[in-house]
Amino acid sequence: MLTVSSWGRLGSWPHDAVALTDREAIPGALAARPGSAIAYGMGRSYGDVCLNPDGGLWLTAGLDRFIDFDPELGRLRCEAGVQLGQIQRFAVPRGWILPVTPGTWMATVGGAIANDVHGKNHHARGTFGDHVRRLRLVRSDGSVIDCGPDLRADWFAATVGGMGLTGIVAEAELQLMPVAGPWLDVETFPYDDLDGFFALADGSEGDWEYTVSWVDCLAGGRGRGIFMRGRHSTERGRPEPAMGARSMPFVPPMSLVNPLSLRLFNLAYYHSGRLKAGRSLAHYRPFFYPLDNLADWNRMYGPRGFYQYQSVVPRGTGRDAVGAMLAEIARSGEGSFLAVLKTFGEATPVGLLSFPMPGVTLALDFPNRGPRTLALFERLDAIVLEAGGRLYPAKDARMPRSLFEAGYPRIAEFLPYRDPKLGSAMSRRLLGD
Template sequence: MKITSWGRLSHEQHQAIALTDHRTLSAQIQHNTPGISYGMGRSYGDVCLNPGGPLWQTRNMNRFISFDQHTGLLSCEAGVMLKEIQNCFVPRGWMLPVTPGTQLITVGGAIANDIHGKNHHVMGTFGEHLAGFTLERTDGTALDCSREQNADMFRATIGGLGLTGVISRVQLQLRRVNSPWLLTDTVPFSSLDDFFALADASETDWEHTVSWIDCLTGPQTRGIFLRANHASEQDIDALPYYLPDSNKVRRRPGINMPLTPPVSLVNRLSLRPFNATYYAMNAGKAGAGVAHYEKFFYPLDKIQNWNRMYGRRGFYQYQCVVPRATAQSVIADMLAVIAAAGEGSFLAVLKTFADRPAAGLLSFPMAGATLALDFPNKGAATERLFARLDAVVSQAGGRLYAAKDARMSASMFAAGYPALTQFSAFRDPGISSAMSRRLLGS
C-alpha cells in the first residue's frame, strides 16, 4: 500500500506487515527484511519509511501489561499511544513525565526519537524515564535492555531511529500529578532579548516553558511566552471559580481538515494576517490562568489532519538546536535568512534546552535553544532556503532533529552527532529505512 509520514512529502508503495503481539513479532520480522518499524507515522520526514520494502506496523501491539499504582511503573507494548497512557492514568494520579507537542504517537516511536517536551530543564527526555525494554533483533535474538543489562544497546536504542531492532515491551516510569490542570502564565514579548531573559528567569520556578514567535517581525521579534506548573488539589480549591469536568474537556470534539487543497493555505497572503491575529488573541490573555493538560501540551491535536493545509506537495519541518552561548545571535541570523527569502511560518516554536547528559547516543537535545518552523514544499526554492539555514546552524555547532528531517545531508548529520561512529556498531543489519539509506548509506 502507499504510505506517507506526517509531512506528506511522498506517497510510495510499502509492504505493510501488521505486528499483532509482542510474543510473535520475532518470526514476522525475521522473514521480512530489511524493514523498519512504523507506529502512527507522525514523524515529519522519512525516518519511519521504507519505500518498496517491509514496514512493520506496531499499532496493534497496544496492550497494557502491568501497572504498579504505588510506584507508577507501567509495563506495556510498544504500540501503545501516549494518549492511551494519559487517558488511563491521569485520572489515577499518574502522568507521562515527558511528552511532545502531540500525544498521537506510540511509546516505541517516543523511544526511537527520544522525544522531548516543554520541561527539558526539569525532566529531560523520554529516555531518561525508561526502566527498560525488550528489543527484538532480526537474527531472532531478544535482548532485555536497561541501565544495568545490555546497557550499551539500551543507550543506542534510545534516539536510535528504530535501527537497532524492534521494541516489543517497555517498562516506563510515570510521575505523580494531583490533577489534570496546569497553572499557567502568558507573557507577550517584543524581542529575542526579552525571550532569553524570560527563559532564564523561568527555569527556577516553572516546569513547562515554551514560546511562539512571529518570524515575520524582523529584528524586534515578538512572541508569546507560555509557562506552567502542575496544579495541586489545594491550588484548584483556592480558585475563585469552578473548573469544568476534566472528562468533558478531554472529550470535546475537535475540528477536521476534510480535504487537501491543491495549493498550500500557508502562503505570503495568509501568514501576516494569521500571525498578527494569533499574537493579538494571545496577548489579550496575558497573565495567570488555568489550562487542562491537553490544551496546553497538545493544542494541534484538536485539529484532525491539520497537515493537509499545506497542500498536495506536503511540507517540511525544520527543527534545529544551537549552543546556548551564541543562541541569540544565531536565531536572529536564521530569522533574517527566512525573511530575506520571503518565507515564514506560523507554527514557529522557540524554547531552550538545559545542560543534561544525553539519554541516547543520538539524542537530539543539548544545552542551547531550539527553533522549529514549518514550511510548505516549494521544491528548489525551499531547498535553497534550507541550505542557507543549514550553513548558519552548522557554523554555530548545532544540529537538526532527525524525527523532523526529510532532507539534511549525511555530512551534516555526522557533524552534528559525534557519537554516530559508536552507534553504528549497534545497528541491526536487517533494518533499513529511507532515512538510514540517505544519511548512513544503508
C-alpha cells in the same frame, strides 16, 4: 503493497507492510522475513525516518496493550504500539502522568523511544528516554535483548534515539510522574525581541515545570513572540474541555499557508497573545497538544505537503544564530506560523543519537514550494553548522549527510549496534547503507 506517507505528506510510496499484533510472535516474524524493513507506528514523524520506499514496514500500531501497572510506584509496562494518549487517559485520573511528552499524544511509545522525544520541560525532566526503565528489543535474527539504564546500558543508549535501527521495540516499562490532577497554572507574556525571550526563559526554569514560546518568524531577526510557562495545579472538579471534534476534511488544491495568510495569522496571534497575557488555568490536553484539536491538520499544506525544520544550537551562540535564522526566513518570504522557540536544559542525552543538547531549539513548518524552500534550508543549515548545532532527525526529510555527521559526533559508537536488516529512507540518506 501498501502506499504509505509520513506526517509531512511530502509524498507516498509503496511498502511491503506486515502488521505485528502479538508481541510473542515478533522474534519469529522478524527472523523469517528477508530484506530490509523499519517499524511504522502512527506515522507521526514528519520526514522519512519511518519510511522505506519499495521495502518493508513492520506495522506496530496493533501492539497496543498495557501489560502491567503498579499504582503505588507509577510504573507502567506496555507494548510499543501504545499511543501516548492511551497512557494519559489511563494514568491522569489515577494521579500519574507522562513526565515527558511531545506535541502530539498520537505518537506511540516505540516512536517516542526511537526518536527520544522531548517536551516543554526538558530543563526539568530531560527526554522521554530518561523515564524508560526497561525495554525489550527484538533483532532481525529473532534474538531478544532486554536493556535499560542499568541493564546492558550500551544497547539502551544505542536504541533510545536510534531511529528504529537497532531492532524492533516490543515493549517498555515507563516511570510516570505523580500529579494532583489534569490542570496546570499557566502564565502568558508577550516579548518584543529575543533578549526578552531569553530573560523570560532564564527567569522561569527554576520554578516552572514547562516553558515554551511562539515566535513571529516574519518579524525579522527581532524575534517578537508569546511566552508561556506552566506548572501542575492542585485544582480539581472542573469539567474537562472537549477536544478533537474538528478536522481538516479535505486537501486543498494549494497550500492554505501562504505569504498573505501568514502575515494575517501572525499579526492576529501576536496581538491576541498580548490581550491574553496574565494568569490562567489550562487543562493538560490543550496545553501539551494544541494541534491534536484539529484532526488531519497537515492537510492544510495542500497536495505537496510540508517540511519541518527543527534545529538546536548551543546557548553561547544561540542568540545570534536564532536571530540570523529568523532574519533569513523573513528575507526569503517563506515563513511559518507553527514556529516554536524554547530552551533545552543541561541534561546529558540518554541516547548516542539523541537530539537535545544544552541550548535553544527553533522548530518551524514550511509549505513545500520545491527548490526555493530547499534553498532556504541550505542557508539555515549553514547558520546551524557555524553555530555548532544540529537538526532533529524525527522532523527531517532532507538533511545532508555532512550536517548529520557534524552534529552527531557519536555515530561511530552507534554503528556496531545497528541491525543489518533494519533500514529506512533516512538511514540510506544519512548513514549510506
